[in-house]
Amino acid sequence: MASVSATSVSFGCSFNQTKSIxxxxxxxxxxxxxNRRLSSLRFPRLRVYASAKPETxxxxxxxxxxxxxxxxxxxxxxxxxxSELGADSLDTVEIVMNLEEVFNITVEEDNSQNITTVQxxxxxxxxxxxxxxxxxxxxxxx
Amino acid sequence: xxxxxxxVKVPPPSASLEEARHRVFDLFRxxxxxxPTVMEIYTLNDVVTVSQLRSAISSEFRNNAHITDPKxxxxxxxxxxxxxxxxxxxxxxxxxxxxxxxxxxxGMHHGAGKDPSTSQFLDNFYTSNYF
Numbered sequence: 001m002a003s004v005s006a007t008s009v010s011f012g013c014s015f016n017q018t019k020s021i022x023x024x025x026x027x028x029x030x031x032x033x034x035n036r037r038l039s040s041l042r043f044p045r046l047r048v049y050a051s052a053k054p055e056t057x058x059x060x061x062x063x064x065x066x067x068x069x070x071x072x073x074x075x076x077x078x079x080x081x082x083s084e085l086g087a088d089s090l091d092t093v094e095i096v097m098n099l100e101e102v103f104n105i106t107v108e109e110d111n112s113q114n115i116t117t118v119q120x121x122x123x124x125x126x127x128x129x130x131x132x133x134x135x136x137x138x139x140x141x142x
Numbered sequence: 143x144x145x146x147x148x149x150v151k152v153p154p155p156s157a158s159l160e161e162a163r164h165r166v167f168d169l170f171r172x173x174x175x176x177x178p179t180v181m182e183i184y185t186l187n188d189v190v191t192v193s194q195l196r197s198a199i200s201s202e203f204r205n206n207a208h209i210t211d212p213k214x215x216x217x218x219x220x221x222x223x224x225x226x227x228x229x230x231x232x233x234x235x236x237x238x239x240x241x242x243x244x245x246x247x248x249g250m251h252h253g254a255g256k257d258p259s260t261s262q263f264l265d266n267f268y269t270s271n272y273f
Contacts, residue, residue, distance in 0.1 A: 089163070089167070090170070094200050097170075097171065097175075098193065101174075101192060101193075
């Protein structure tokens with residue numbers, strides 16, 4: 001539920017014409033204007049690309065550290081590029097496969113080309129993990 | 143015997159090193175994705191983890207990382223694909239897998255088993271006719 005409050009905060013920043021936003025646990029949001037457009041917020045299938053959760057980022061960093069056999073003295077930030085940490089292209093692909101296994105996702109071909117930092121990997125994982133249960137529900141209802 | 147002739151079509155050669163690299167990563171990805179199946183087929187759950195097998199695969203790939211000729215890379219890819227399909231369709235047996243991919247692999251890099259040679263002339267002679 002912490003993720004719900006995070007997404008409601010980000011919405012508060014992006015819409016200028018909102019008067020007041022109250023987000024409750026059921027995701028019902030009351031607004032002065034443009035009510036119809038934002039009524040989709042009531043459905044839990046809302047996908048807001050907020051930045052990745054810290055647990056995800058730290059898990060990714062763990063995996064990268066083990067894969068590249070980095071000492072603890074190496075400064076590993078979410079913005080560190082894999083190539084700066086001494087990874088060649090095969091290492092990058094292997095890290096992506098490791099993440100696929102740990103998070104039980106499938107990274108598409110073109111997505112994996114864009115992953116160069118820890119943060120990008122974590123964001124992509126969040127997106128894929130969020131997409132997965134919605135696919136399951138749509139298949140169940142079909 | 144006809145089942146052996148099913149897949150003898152050779153794919154077109156790679157136009158460039160980039161395309162060859164692309165194919166290499168495709169093979170690597172399909173090998174990694176088949177690892178859970180392999181673990182189940184050969185019941186390796188108590189012997190090794192998926193991560194260890196994955197690093198064994200990547201060290202096999204890295205052994206040939208110094209090669210730059212796309213045709214040679216294509217040939218190695220065909221051999222790799224054949225090896226992968228043999229493993230996945232249970233044409234190998236458990237002791238093959240364990241001996242080739244699980245057992246201690248520290249001596250398996252390029253130029254591993256060669257003693258430091260006393261003759262530079264002989265080294266050059268073994269590699270090529272012209273030096």
